[in-house]
Amino acid sequence: MKAVQQYIDLLQENRTLIDNHSAPVLNALRDTAIADLQTIGLPDTSREEFLHTDVSAFFAPDYGLNLARVKRVNDPKEVFRCHVPNLGSNLFLFVGDNCHAMCKQSEFPQGVIACSLHEAALSHPHLVARYYGTLAHSDNDGTVALNTALAQDGFFLFVPRGVIVEKPIQLVNIMHGQHDFMACRRLLVVIEEGAQAKILSCDHTIDKGNFLSSQVNEIFVGKNATFDYYDLEESTLNTRRVASTFVRQDEGSNLLINGITLHNGYTRNNYYITLDGPHAESRLYGMAVADKRQVVDNYSFIDHKAPECTSNELFKYVLDEMATGVFNGRILVREGVQKTSAIQTNRNLCSTKEAHIYTQPQLEIYADDVKCSHGATVGQLDNNALFYMRSRGIPEAEARMLLMVAFTHDVIDMVRIDSLKESLHKLVERRFRGTLDKCAGCRICQ
Amino acid sequence: MKKDKKDYTENIDRTKNAAVESEKIINEVTSSDYKYGFVTDIETEIIPIGLNEEVIRLISAKKDEPEWLLDFRLKAFAHWQTLEMPRWAHLDIPPIDYQAISYYAAPKKKEGPKSLDEVDPELRDTFNKLGISLEEQMKLSGIAVDAVMDSVSVKTTFKEKLAELGVIFCSFSEAVKDYPDLVRQYLGSVVSYRDNFFAALNSAVFSDGSFVYIPKGVRCPMELSTYFRINAAGTGQFERTLIVADDDSYVSYLEGCTAPMRDENQLHAAIVEIRAHERAEVKYSTVQNWYPGDKEGRGGIYNFVTKRGLCKGDHSKISWTQVETGSAITWKYPSCILAGDNSVGEFYSVAVTNNRQQADTGTKMIHIGKNTRSTIVSKGISAGYSQNSYRGLVRVTAGADNARNYTQCDSLLLSDHCGAHTFPYMDIKNDTAVVEHEATTSKINEDQIFYCNQRGIPTEEAVGLIVNGYAKEVMNKLPMEFAVEAQKLLQITLEGSVG
Structure with a gap:
């Protein structure tokens, strides 16, 4: 309760400051969010969905907030560059929650709006208001309520009907600074009928302070639209992250979400996907490589509201040292939602006695003409495969590494951007080799 | 040509009749x-x-x-x-x-x-x-x-x-x-x-x-x-x-x-x-x-x-x-605490719910000793407006080296108003553990019913055969005397077609 109170106090004291540095559309939801936060508090382990990770503890430390929207760096390029070779993306850099556009609006096709949420809320208030906060309700999850109450900025993408955005959009979120800091970001994506877009979001931490990143994503995928969302986290042990992604898919839409956690401290990812129109297809993939005291907790809830939809879920964890992995996947097929196909798989490798995995796949089915399955395994590397490789002269450590890399490949193979796929393969391999995942030219890597 | 057409319509009628029939039976x-x-x-x-x-x-x-x-x-x-x-x-x-x-x-x-x-x-x-x-x-x-x-x-x-x-x-x-x-x-x-x-x-x-x-x-x-x-x-x-x-x-x-x-x-x-x-x-x-x-x-x-x-x-x-x-x-939730080394726990279950029945059943396997093994096979069958859930926990504690678990939960749905749910929990704290969980939910296979119909087995019997076959893995584990009674019970519970 103490953790919540400090935020409520802060909100009450600085309400004018927050409102003044934000947009009316965002401010409109704050009162309800604060009320909700007061009622439900921040989730702790007493809630079934948060059984193994006490999220309220993430929020307990006293973090600094950049409520007055002070530009923290003059030239963001100096801070960090996360280069994916040959990706050719349109880049937006977030330092904390300050958005720096590294590309021009003219790079995007006609009608596309891609800019900071703050800007969009001022220039297109009606458009933003129509979608903002309509999926991410603050009355169920205290972290969403807190984010809604505090959020001042984020990223907004609007792709009008029939428009295809070829170039991926890359969002690089950087936590930096000498002081403990908390960033509240929003992502609002609206893909209209028949449109297509891809977003790659990378989280990085480049200083040693304690950071908390609170992210709420709302994604609307229109009829027959296609949207890819890649989410890569490479932070530090002192970083806590709570990211909730809410998606609504209309008829015939196609969604791909791929969440990859390579370095982190405490991470809680929530995915809420609603299949609202028939023939929609949803693919949700996730992967985590964790060691030391890393904690990776993925929660997913796929709600089949319309018939003849397909959902496919695959999560893989490789846990070493004292790491903890949590997977909780819930699939709900509502009454009368026939011809549903829902597949969920969770596979885990535990390398030490101290590494823990908690997995809880759930199926709730209220319709009969469905094909639903889930599978979960926990195990070790195949001894026969190890022996085979060693008998051919590959040292054991190398053989192990190769098998672990191979284990994660099928998640990365789902990526629909070739250059990103290649880059991820390399990144993961380097992660396993223990060489810090150095990118082409960032500050820490140099 | 005309005759063919007649045959064709007859076929359609027959298919329709079969559909009506199977609905009646259900x-x-x-x-x-x-x-x-x-x-x-x-x-x-x-x-x-x-x-x-x-x-x-x-x-x-x-x-x-x-x-x-x-x-x-x-x-x-x-x-x-x-x-x-x-x-x-x-x-x-x-x-x-x-x-x-x-x-x-x-x-x-x-x-x-x-x-x-x-x-x-x-x-x-x-x-x-x-x-x-x-x-x-x-x-x-x-x-x-x-x-x-x-x-x-x-x-x-x-x-x-x-x-x-x-x-x-x-x-x-x-x-x-x-x-x-x-x-x-x-x-x-x-x-x-x-x-x-x-x-x-x-x-x-x-x-x-x-x-x-x-x-x-x-x-x-x-x-x-x-x-x-x-x-x-x-x-x-x-x-x-x-x-x-x-x-x-x-x-x-x-x-x-x-x-x-x-x-x-x-x-x-x-x-x-x-x-x-x-x-x-x-x-x-x-x-x-x-x-x-x-x-x-x-x-x-x-x-x-x-x-x-x-x-x-x-x-x-x-x-x-x-x-x-x-x-x-x-x-x-019949459970096993596998405290002794090399101990074995097994759970075989068939749960049938009909009308407005509700079942939340499953098992817990707590692996504490070394080289412990557990097997879970759970078959759920829901009909009518019933709700049938499997809820199970497999826990491997830090000292339970070489623990092995295999879990299989299948659900069969016989009506479009019933529900079948699975809530497995797995808490693994040992790197030598091998734990597998599989669950499927589906309705009774129409191809199988069709196959039986084709060979002169009425839908009612076909459904019975399929359900009994589906539950066989568990029924086999019952002592002889009980297996007969259990089979009868399955039939009575899902009487008419499904038995």
């Missing part, structure tokens, strides 16, 4: 009524409704219990008062007024029957209606039957034969009198009265049950079996079973239940405790067919059971097999 299945509903009128001695310390003292006094057992009951009651009824299960449980239940009902004491002829003819009729003739059972199948009519054991058979081997198989109250040390040593050692709400309630008010002790090195020569019936209106039944298998012993225990038709809900909160010592093996099979309520979900038994086995010794094994067809609400 309707019939889901509308079949409970066949074993009848009330036997035996004078019972019922204490007034309500639950307080007085009532517990009264139960204890009526049963002539020693002081330590009364203490145990009172402690459990005190603890129960601090608890709230758990609400986490995927069940919609109407509020239960624990003060509106009578906690003790015993058939009036008569002179103990010396042979079957002396047994109350009405009671014998009851068994005959159920198709369990005691004579037949005694003579033909060699099963010792400890028949529990309401709360007190009425008749125990084959005692002498078992006594030769040193096997103790008697009612709980007898055991308290004749073997107080054994009962005292093991009572509550697997399911403590602090375990959960219903365990505390049972520990406070348990009426009777069975006690089994298999001495060292004895292989019990027959299947031990208890038939339970809940008989007097408005009484809850709180039986307690305690099975202790000493080193190198083996026993197979059968529990079967049918209940008379009732309008008001009846509460049933039982405890089964099993303790297996070094190299001992216990096989526990259940067929449960309590009154599930009528088609609208009125009445029916509430079945909240705590069943747990402790594989205490190395190389011990406990195996649960259950066929659940009855009860309005089932809440039951």
